[in-house]
Amino acid sequence: MKSSYGDLKEQAWQANLEIPRRGLAIDTFGNVSAFDSERAVFAIKPSGVDYESLKAADMVVVDLDANVVEGTLRPSSDTKTHGALYRAFPGIGGIVHTHSTYATAWAQACPPIPLYGTTHADHLSEDVPCTALMTADAVSRDYEAETGAQIIDCFRARDPRKTPMVLVAGHAPFTWGKTADQAVYHAVVLEELAKIASITRGLDPQARPLPDYLVQKHFERKHGKNAYYGQS
Amino acid sequence: MKSSYGDLKEQAWQANLEIPRRGLAIDTFGNVSAFDSERAVFAIKPSGVDYESLKAADMVVVDLDANVVEGTLRPSSDTKTHGALYRAFPGIGGIVHTHSTYATAWAQACPPIPLYGTTHADHLSEDVPCTALMTADAVSRDYEAETGAQIIDCFRARDPRKTPMVLVAGHAPFTWGKTADQAVYHAVVLEELAKIASITRGLDPQARPLPDYLVQKHFERKHGKNAYYGQS
Amino acid sequence: MKSSYGDLKEQAWQANLEIPRRGLAIDTFGNVSAFDSERAVFAIKPSGVDYESLKAADMVVVDLDANVVEGTLRPSSDTKTHGALYRAFPGIGGIVHTHSTYATAWAQACPPIPLYGTTHADHLSEDVPCTALMTADAVSRDYEAETGAQIIDCFRARDPRKTPMVLVAGHAPFTWGKTADQAVYHAVVLEELAKIASITRGLDPQARPLPDYLVQKHFERKHGKNAYYGQS
Amino acid sequence: MKSSYGDLKEQAWQANLEIPRRGLAIDTFGNVSAFDSERAVFAIKPSGVDYESLKAADMVVVDLDANVVEGTLRPSSDTKTHGALYRAFPGIGGIVHTHSTYATAWAQACPPIPLYGTTHADHLSEDVPCTALMTADAVSRDYEAETGAQIIDCFRARDPRKTPMVLVAGHAPFTWGKTADQAVYHAVVLEELAKIASITRGLDPQARPLPDYLVQKHFERKHGKNAYYGQS
Numbered sequence: 008m009k010s011s012y013g014d015l016k017e018q019a020w021q022a023n024l025e026i027p028r029r030g031l032a033i034d035t036f037g038n039v040s041a042f043d044s045e046r047a048v049f050a051i052k053p054s055g056v057d058y059e060s061l062k063a064a065d066m067v068v069v070d071l072d073a074n075v076v077e078g079t080l081r082p083s084s085d086t087k088t089h090g091a092l093y094r095a096f097p098g099i100g101g102i103v104h105t106h107s108t109y110a111t112a113w114a115q116a117c118p119p120i121p122l123y124g125t126t127h128a129d130h131l132s133e134d135v136p137c138t139a140l141m142t143a144d145a146v147s148r149d150y151e152a153e154t155g156a157q158i159i160d161c162f163r164a165r166d167p168r169k170t171p172m173v174l175v176a177g178h179a180p181f182t183w184g185k186t187a188d189q190a191v192y193h194a195v196v197l198e199e200l201a202k203i204a205s206i207t208r209g210l211d212p213q214a215r216p217l218p219d220y221l222v223q224k225h226f227e228r229k230h231g232k233n234a235y236y237g238q239s
Numbered sequence: 240m241k242s243s244y245g246d247l248k249e250q251a252w253q254a255n256l257e258i259p260r261r262g263l264a265i266d267t268f269g270n271v272s273a274f275d276s277e278r279a280v281f282a283i284k285p286s287g288v289d290y291e292s293l294k295a296a297d298m299v300v301v302d303l304d305a306n307v308v309e310g311t312l313r314p315s316s317d318t319k320t321h322g323a324l325y326r327a328f329p330g331i332g333g334i335v336h337t338h339s340t341y342a343t344a345w346a347q348a349c350p351p352i353p354l355y356g357t358t359h360a361d362h363l364s365e366d367v368p369c370t371a372l373m374t375a376d377a378v379s380r381d382y383e384a385e386t387g388a389q390i391i392d393c394f395r396a397r398d399p400r401k402t403p404m405v406l407v408a409g410h411a412p413f414t415w416g417k418t419a420d421q422a423v424y425h426a427v428v429l430e431e432l433a434k435i436a437s438i439t440r441g442l443d444p445q446a447r448p449l450p451d452y453l454v455q456k457h458f459e460r461k462h463g464k465n466a467y468y469g470q471s
Numbered sequence: 472m473k474s475s476y477g478d479l480k481e482q483a484w485q486a487n488l489e490i491p492r493r494g495l496a497i498d499t500f501g502n503v504s505a506f507d508s509e510r511a512v513f514a515i516k517p518s519g520v521d522y523e524s525l526k527a528a529d530m531v532v533v534d535l536d537a538n539v540v541e542g543t544l545r546p547s548s549d550t551k552t553h554g555a556l557y558r559a560f561p562g563i564g565g566i567v568h569t570h571s572t573y574a575t576a577w578a579q580a581c582p583p584i585p586l587y588g589t590t591h592a593d594h595l596s597e598d599v600p601c602t603a604l605m606t607a608d609a610v611s612r613d614y615e616a617e618t619g620a621q622i623i624d625c626f627r628a629r630d631p632r633k634t635p636m637v638l639v640a641g642h643a644p645f646t647w648g649k650t651a652d653q654a655v656y657h658a659v660v661l662e663e664l665a666k667i668a669s670i671t672r673g674l675d676p677q678a679r680p681l682p683d684y685l686v687q688k689h690f691e692r693k694h695g696k697n698a699y700y701g702q703s
Numbered sequence: 704m705k706s707s708y709g710d711l712k713e714q715a716w717q718a719n720l721e722i723p724r725r726g727l728a729i730d731t732f733g734n735v736s737a738f739d740s741e742r743a744v745f746a747i748k749p750s751g752v753d754y755e756s757l758k759a760a761d762m763v764v765v766d767l768d769a770n771v772v773e774g775t776l777r778p779s780s781d782t783k784t785h786g787a788l789y790r791a792f793p794g795i796g797g798i799v800h801t802h803s804t805y806a807t808a809w810a811q812a813c814p815p816i817p818l819y820g821t822t823h824a825d826h827l828s829e830d831v832p833c834t835a836l837m838t839a840d841a842v843s844r845d846y847e848a849e850t851g852a853q854i855i856d857c858f859r860a861r862d863p864r865k866t867p868m869v870l871v872a873g874h875a876p877f878t879w880g881k882t883a884d885q886a887v888y889h890a891v892v893l894e895e896l897a898k899i900a901s902i903t904r905g906l907d908p909q910a911r912p913l914p915d916y917l918v919q920k921h922f923e924r925k926h927g928k929n930a931y932y933g934q935s
Binding site for chain 2 (some may be wrong): 033034036050053054055056080081084108109111112113114115117118130140141143146147150164177179205207209
């Protein structure tokens with residue numbers, strides 16, 4: 008039977024395949040979803056299936072309450088976190104969760120990743136934020152929904168379109184974007200920022216953040232009204 | 240002549256080939272065995288043979304006292320350690336020994352690997368334990384059997400089915416699982432946990448362990464009675 | 472239509488392709504240009520185009536004031552920096568800008584990279600210099616031209632033919648050479664020097680620089696009047 | 704014309720090709736030689752030729768005083784160091800010089816690499832030694848011959864057959880073996896030991912060396928009279 012979600016599942020599948028290709032996860036770790044805002048559903052990786060055997064048809068389509076709309080497999084155990092973010096962050100079309108090595112190390116040590124240089128400022132104009140550690144109370148309620156709530160809380164005074172990534176304390180990163188592909192790109196960038204920042208800190212534990220005028224310059228030349236980076 | 244251990248040797252061989260593929264060892268370092276609990280024998284890599292030239296037929300089948308049951312090559316010098324663990328840990332069907340880089344560094348520094356985050360808690364609910372350093376007396380007896388005894392001693396108050404890995408002080412890791420394949424998976428996971436933990440400690444030498452309520456949540460959602468990770 | 476800049480664009484293109492091949496940048500980061508000193512133009516990577524889809528015909532030919540001479544795409548946003556260096560440093564025929572991991576970490580921490588050993592002295596006889604951090608004033612003028620000015624200022628008392636690399640504070644490295652190929656080679660060398668130096672400093676934060684007589688010996692045997700390294 | 708050194712050149716060539724394959728050097732860094740003790744000549748890599756274009760016929764055959772016996776290219780600039788070691792260390796048939804990342808970092812920081820664990824003890828029963836830093840006087844004489852003298856001096860109270868590797872202070876490692884292949888193997892092992900040791904030291908700057916009774920046990924089970932590792 009032909010699926011009316013074929014394109015969405017294809018997008019999610021392709022983006023999921025980038026996870027092992029880019030070295031962002033071993034084994035079955037990590038998951039990517041692609042969102043259809045008109046129909047308010049997203050396609051997500053099935054839980055615990057390894058990337059090698061994954062097919063586009065395996066993607067599970069769920070609504071924003073994590074009810075399965077199409078698919079025979081159980082969706083990722085992190086599905087409710089994805090749903091919470093799609094509901095709260097208007098304009099995002101894809102979400103990635105990985106346990107990539109350096110970003111996860113920062114999430115475990117849990118300071119935000121300092122904005123040390125222009126590689127970072129090319130992508131976001133503040134430190135990569137880190138959520139608070141979840142309380143025992145929250146864990147005892149609905150863990151995956153609460154992970155979403157934790158992230159949303161961390162973005163109360165932030166714009167998720169300008170800061171498309173977060174570290175969940177003691178856990179690992181989530182990134183997002185206009186599309187699933189862009190969310191994967193942000194996951195790649197985050198891992199590289201996390202690695203460069205950890206080496207920077209090793210060289211000088213007192214390394215100073217980039218001055219704000221340089222941050223704004225780099226961020227604006229790529230993302231501002233008068234951006235002149237790229238071809239569009 | 241057809242071997243009645245063909246399947247067991249095939250399993251052990253395939254699992255051994257994963258060691259260099261996964262970057263867990265250089266040259267001839269490391270070895271994997273696969274256990275047949277009914278016949279109380281296991282197939283293990285021959286000693287000092289490199290992975291490239293290894294054939295399924297080269298696997299050596301030995302009993303729990305390390306007597307060769309089938310095979311013309313000398314079994315791994317660590318055979319008695321494998322035998323001791325199969326005897327002591329009911330329900331395990333495969334054992335892996337590697338000198339993988341980060342896990343070996345922790346074994347050399349020899350604190351246990353702290354449970355810093357959920358990547359770790361997804362697999363075991365305590366620090367990766369490290370044995371005591373072997374005494375001169377023990378070394379002078381039967382070194383490889385004593386390595387097994389050292390590990391077993393370290394698990395007196397632990398469940399090897401819940402904590403499928405250990406660091407041998409001053410030496411390197413051993414991991415195990417229901418099958419040789421799962422034991423290799425645990426060796427891959429351990430190396431990644433060891434790497435993330437060493438970066439975490441570099442970022443913050445005082446980094447705190449994950450609170451127990453988060454440890455239990457993550458461990459249980461994958462391994463508890465009401466586990467909901469994966470497809471089974 | 473046949474381009475009269477075909478060779479130059481081919482050189483620039485080939486050199487750009489080395490950037491991802493050598494692991495010097497992810498995604499679209501980085502750019503290489505090749506200079507034709509007779510015609511006072513250079514071919515450079517178009518802005519924000521990824522390496523996989525890059526063609527020789529995409530290279531943009533510009534003059535030293537960054538005016539496009541040939542090409543339909545927008546040149547790299549760093550074009551004015553390249554132009555400033557070609558104008559100021561006689562004899563260089565290629566420039567590379569990357570955000571390679573270890574060199575960028577040093578640029579962020581911003582001490583110069585100490586000359587710890589002969590691997591370094593084989594290529595340059597002083598620390599890898601780091602520019603001053605750009606002032607808010609300079610940023611508000613012409614950022615990319617000022618980046619060039621910053622580097623040129625750092626080379627007031629230096630010979631760019633003997634020290635073919637620099638760290639731009641808070642940003643990332645630039646390297647150059649007689650050809651675009653040699654500039655890429657210097658980018659590869661710089662990343663390796665940066666990595667070895669960061670491990671050296673990790674082993675001993677008080678590690679001492681190589682004595683000058685050893686620096687001179689190694690630099691001269693490769694680059695001096697009586698050089699005897701290599702075949703020419 | 705058929706060379707009477709065909710086999711020797713082939714051995715040296717094959718061993719040289721392992722250098723980039725094993726990730727022990729970038730570009731033209733590093734060199735391997737293979738020794739024919741009966742004819743007192745060795746075949747060595749030509750100076751500054753990159754590995755990709757290297758042919759067996761390019762190998763240069765020289766005598767122990769570094770006079771070219773066969774070959775049209777200039778031999779490695781380190782040829783006199785190789786010659787000095789072949790003359791001084793009886794029984795060695797191959798020498799490798801690399802600037803591999805971690806071993807070079809230790810050579811730059813220049814403490815010996817501590818014997819932290821059994822991976823190390825499986826190969827040598829003491830710290831990896833580091834020579835003294837060459838004096839200005841020695842440099843002004845014959846640099847490459849003096850590098851050999853420096854190493855030989857460091858082995859006055861050591862057995863080069865038991866400790867087949869050394870760090871040259873401020874420079875990089877040399878390794879050797881019964882054959883050129885074994886010398887390459889030792890270069891691979893040294894780089895891995897250097898990496899594990901640097902991570903160990905990062906985890907615990909006060910990490911203690913392996914007790915001598917464990918060192919002896921591991922070294923002897925592989926290299927002692929009653930060795931039982933491997934198949935011979």
